[in-house]
Amino acid sequence: MPGRPYSRRHGNDVTVERDLEQFLGVAHGHKTWLAGVLALGALLYWVSEFHPTAMPVWAPWDFSWLEYLATALALVWFLRGLARTPTQARLSTGRRVAFLLGIIALYAVTQTRFDYMAQHMFFMNRIQHVVMHHIGPFLIALGCAGKTINQGMPRWLRQLLARRPVESVIRVLQQPALAAFLFVGLFYFWLIPPIHFRAMIDHRLYAVMNWSMVLDGILFWSLVLDPRPKPPARISFGTRIALSIGVMFPQIILGALITFSTRDLYPFYDLCGRLFPSIGALEDQLIGGIVIWIPPSMMSVIGALVVLRAFQVYDESTPEEPTHDIPASLTVG
16 A cells, blocks of 8 residues: 555554554644544533433543543543554553553542542542552553653643743652652641541532642652662662652551541531441441551552562663682782
8 A cells, every 4th residue: 555664574563553643643633632532521521411310330420621631631642652652662561551550540539420439438538549649640650651641742732841840840749758748748638637528518629639639649659660770760769669668657557546536537428428328437437547557558568569670670681890800820929
């Protein structure tokens, strides 16, 4: 076929790559995909607003343009970036799967009916935040998809993100001490009983709470799980392990305090009506405390093991310095 590259050895690979590029609209610019994303969003909004009972289980139960666009554009830019990246330079299958699972996990707890459940049971709310702050961002960071997404973005956005003010803000937020403080501090902050109550009754503050969890989680885990040595990574392997383990202990303490509390710290869930009436306030709180206690601790340990493995791979790939044996004649008196 005219205009289609072909090689005797890799003809099929080249053809598939070209078909992928055409399917993703790489050759036709970004507008086609953007129009498709907006059209799908408008359809989901219309069905969610006027025919909510017709929404499938995977669809948004309470449509949010911001959350929808964040998910859809991340996926579109990721796929476009893959199409623009030479085959040999693309992410491994494992990293692609990790990134996609992270995006799906965040979508599931923020846009589906799970969000409704998180507003009516404390322990479900804690599961939601563990996914938003730990599991989802962990998988996204493990995917190392930043460069791929950057390749799929429109040029003006790439140039905006590459500007010094943006890089400076990210660099400050990823200073090890500040990153650890924010990671633990935000988790504590939104669980201060009066603040938590306020966030649950104010939809704007509720959105701020959830977005702060997701963004801070991505900033923290992308700092810790960077597989590269320093430089170009911002911190050393040892510091990354220390960060991953260091944030574990304050979360264990918080989980234990809530688990063993003998009074209802979060009355909002009684006021709004619990999804499972058979689970009382203290039982709900006990389960929620365990969710705060155990899964985040496991993620910290897994994170440290991932960093340790990255260090092992780097160490094995670094050539050893040659040693020069001293001639025996020089050692004999």
